[in-house]
Amino acid sequence: MNFNWPLLLDLAHKNTLPHAFLFYGLKGIGKKKMALDFVSWLFCSASQKQNQACLACPSCKKILNHNHPDLFLIDPEDENIKIETIRELLPMLAFSPLEASFKVVIINQAHQLTMGAANSLLKTLEEPPKQTLFFLIAPNLSLMLPTIRSRCQKLFFPETPLKQNHLQMEEFAKDLNELIRKKESFVAQSTLAQKWKENSNELPLFLENLKEKIFSLMIQKKDFKFLTALNLIRAAEIALHRNVGPQITLENLFMDLLPILR
Secondary structure, three states, X not given: XXXXXXXXXXXXXXXXXXXXXXXXXXXXXXXXXXXXXXXXXXXXXXXXXXXOOOOOXXXXXXXXXXXXXXXXXXXXXXXXXXXXXXXXXXXXXXXXXXXXXXXXEEEXXXXXXXXXXXXXXXXXXXXXXXXXXEEEEEOOHHHOOHHHHOOOEEEEEOOOOHHHHHHHXXXXXXXXXXXXXXXXXXXXXXXXXXXXXXXXXXHHHHHHHHHHHHHHHHXXXXXXXXXXXXXXXXXXXXXXXXXXXXXXXXXXXXXXXXXHHO
């Protein structure tokens, strides 16, 4: 199971689900399946003491058959998701759920929303209906409008297995800690940036992990200087989404970030 699964369960158990998720990663890696699996778990009458839906209760069977009244699945038609599709959807979200605790909308290949459809959806994401949960699915963040991205909690689906990701994360953390212990050195920063640019497919995951570590430091030390560090990482993410080279992006990030972390 993808490492995002326990995160989704934790958010649900804590009643802190955002109104919209954006799942992104390579096509065919299981983003839509995880969205459907999670909705099955949310709607399942027997799942609360388990980490998986039962797949046998009436709700699970309806989701498997794609005929649950509180689940709306949207796929492109003729390689686009047109504004008429979104306009037809929105009035149905104004009513309370019929059988479940939420109405759920899964928009597959959300990067194929036309501009009109994207703007129509954006208005709903800005003022989401009560008891409504959105899942937008796309292969790459850069293909989505920044205004839509900013209103979703983003979850990256990496290509490599979880165990390999953990090993890479540990190596990344080790390298960064070593760099922090050294005196400021452009050569050291450039060397580390060169090393990790070769893992550019994993950079979104590295940056998410780094943000989590810095947020933990901020809570632990009660020092809001770390907000600056979080903003620097966010700026690096935006640069990567705009196709700025990983080498220069990481060099700039390390140069600005390390004085704060020391």
